[in-house]
Amino acid sequence: MTNPKSEIFEQFAELARVLGQGNRLELLEHAAQGERSVERLAQLTDLSLANASQHLQVLRRAGFVRSRRDGKRMLYRLGDGPVIELLGALRRYAEHSRAEVRGIVSTYFDRLDSLEPVSREVLLERLDDGSVVLLDVRPEDEFALGHLPGALNIPFADLEWRLAELPKDTQIVAYCRGPYCVLSFEAVAALRARGYDIRRLEDGFPEWKAAGLPVGTVIAAPSPAPTPSATPASGR
Amino acid sequence: MTNPKSEIFEQFAELARVLGQGNRLELLEHAAQGERSVERLAQLTDLSLANASQHLQVLRRAGFVRSRRDGKRMLYRLGDGPVIELLGALRRYAEHSRAEVRGIVSTYFDRLDSLEPVSREVLLERLDDGSVVLLDVRPEDEFALGHLPGALNIPFADLEWRLAELPKDTQIVAYCRGPYCVLSFEAVAALRARGYDIRRLEDGFPEWKAAGLPVGTVIAAPSPAPTPSATPASGR
DNA sequence: TGGTCATTCAATCAATAACTTGACTGATTG
DNA sequence: CAATCAGTCAAGTTATTGATTGAATGACCA
Incomplete structure (x- = not known):
């Protein structure tokens, strides 16, 4: 634990542990769609508010998501490291070696x-x-x-x-x-x-x-729309 | 937990959890060098025998390593899914977003x-x-x-x-x-x-x-060599 | 067949993690 | 400036995990 090698591995492990929880992976997938409030993310993943909030903070500490305040709401979005790449590698590994994954999909x-x-x-x-x-x-x-x-x-x-x-x-x-x-x-x-x-x-x-490919966004109607997300989609 | 989506995420998370432990990552790195006995891996990682054995079994259940018996010894080697790719993605992510990792390396x-x-x-x-x-x-x-x-x-x-x-x-x-x-x-x-x-x-x-590039191996001397590894290196 | 070696199993303990509840904080809104 | 809303924090409970110890297994060797 004192030599640099173990420290490095410990750092890696810390990140892996953050992904080692189904609810967090699910939150992460939703945050990857675009900016969302804690409440919305909690709804989408069917978690209690406090629980979702805590998971999101864990994700944030590891850099998987970023957050910003918008009025009284806190918006979370995907972090800007190679998160998707990492999740992709995890998925590909799972597909290769977990019969369960293939099983669930196919059954x-x-x-x-x-x-x-x-x-x-x-x-x-x-x-x-x-x-x-x-x-x-x-x-x-x-x-x-x-x-x-x-x-x-x-x-x-x-x-x-x-x-x-x-x-x-x-x-x-x-x-x-x-x-x-x-x-x-x-x-x-x-x-x-x-x-x-x-x-x-x-x-x-x-x-x-x-992958850096172009994305389209909808310009939200200027009037407070009936849809929950009022702010126009952030560019990028 | 009952719908297929959560199940999938749970599967992914299970795999990530296996990587979420420094000692296991270290064992994995050593197993990635080639086949090694439990005892040797325990030495290399400075773990107790039983502890190493248990970690190796966790790694095996997740497919990250495979094992085979050779006489009374159990030899572990890297599994054959895209393990290295997954670890690479983890590393790249860590390098991007963990100041600690860059810090340890550079300090x-x-x-x-x-x-x-x-x-x-x-x-x-x-x-x-x-x-x-x-x-x-x-x-x-x-x-x-x-x-x-x-x-x-x-x-x-x-x-x-x-x-x-x-x-x-x-x-x-x-x-x-x-x-x-x-x-x-x-x-x-x-x-x-x-x-x-x-x-x-x-x-x-x-x-x-x-990456599928050619690797060289040394043909071990037929006499019981002074080096700990007596068996000739298994091809590939 | 008994002894020994390499590994695994089982039981245990301490540490950590996930989730819940209720109190707290910060920003907005009347 | 009080009320409200969105989220966070703190404390407690239960479940999981990692490590240790010692006993059990399986394979070889004399």
């Missing part, structure tokens, strides 16, 4: 094989030649905080009655909060069942943004 | 600036045109388990009296167990002080091997 959706995801690179190509329609199935407020340029936003909950907006003759690529966001899996399953040609984007919005 | 060696490491790519080029000598400063037995092809092995402890083997007119690139292995830092510092042109390889042997 829940039961047709993983037919869900072969589209990679970012392929998507970019196909967007260029217009052979694909991009579908963002996240809730409206998350879409507003940032989304892939040109994406159509139909929150998963609204899919049923907004089917008309989707083309039957063009392939659809759906994305969501991240590689394990349930929404896009379900959207693909639901639309497949209705005969749409649809695939999942391999990963989600945060990964896109972290 | 201990105090000339981090002048230690600009050589990347694998650059090393490969320079090895090709012969403008560089590769120096492995790990102990002999680790070298025997696998090393970069063409490397000269002078364990750090022996450097003093084996200086004659090193060229004064060619640049030396020293490497070691990994990006934070102390030996190579110290070797660079020591040889710089003596006027050698020496730099550190950015990372160590495990990263090289994980």
Whole structure:
């Protein structure tokens, strides 16, 4: 513990420990969508306010998120180190060596094989030649905080009655909060069942943004909008 | 905890928790050098036997190491998922956002600036045109388990009296167990002080091997060698 | 087959972590 | 400037984790 080597390992371990808690990973995924208040994050993750607050502070101390005050609310967003990269490495490792992970994904959706995801690179190509329609199935407020340029936003909950907006003759690529966001899996399953040609984007919005690709934002209406997030989406 | 999303996060967190302990990270680094017995790993990390054994089992359950029996000894080696990649991501994140990490490195060696490491790519080029000598400063037995092809092995402890083997007119690139292995830092510092042109390889042997690059091994002498590791290095 | 060596298992204890509750603080709003 | 709102802090409870010890196992060796 006194030599520099152990100290370094101890530092690494400290960071890993911060990620070693499901609730914190979940908070992190939500914070990665854009700036959010503690209350909202607590709602989204189904944690008590105090608990969420404490977890967020742990995440902040480790640099995984940053916070700023906006009036009486505290807004948390993703930190600016290579957080997404680290989470990606964790995910890839988990996929490789944890049968459970593959199991959960495949038993829940039961047709993983037919869900072969589209990679970012392929998507970019196909967007260029217009052979694909991009579908963002996240809730409206998350879409507003940032989304892939040109994406159509139909929150998963609204899919049923907004089917008309989707083309039957063009392939659809759906994305969501991240590689394990349930929404896009379900959207693909639901639309497949209705005969749409649809695939999942391999990963989600945060990964896109972290890759330095352009993101679109919605300019919030000047009047206090009915949606919970009143502040316009912060640039970047 | 019942929906698939939380379950996935819980799986990820479980893996992260396994890395969330300095001793385990240290064991992992040693196992990454090659196959080693529990006893040896316990020595190397300065842990009690039982403690090391238990940590190794935790690592094994998570797939970070694999084990096999050899006579009455149990040999542990690195698992075959993208472990090194995950550790690399953790390291890069730590370097980015933990002043402590940079601090430890730089206060201990105090000339981090002048230690600009050589990347694998650059090393490969320079090895090709012969403008560089590769120096492995790990102990002999680790070298025997696998090393970069063409490397000269002078364990750090022996450097003093084996200086004659090193060229004064060619640049030396020293490497070691990994990006934070102390030996190579110290070797660079020591040889710089003596006027050698020496730099550190950015990372160590495990990263090289994980990148799929060729590794050299020493065929152990058929007679029971004086070195602790009696079994010949297992290929790959 | 008994002895020995290398490792694991089981029991224990102390330290740490997660979550809850209720009090506290800081910024806004009437 | 009191009331309210959003979040944090502090204390306490329970569960988990890490380390130690000594006993148990499994494989080899005489």
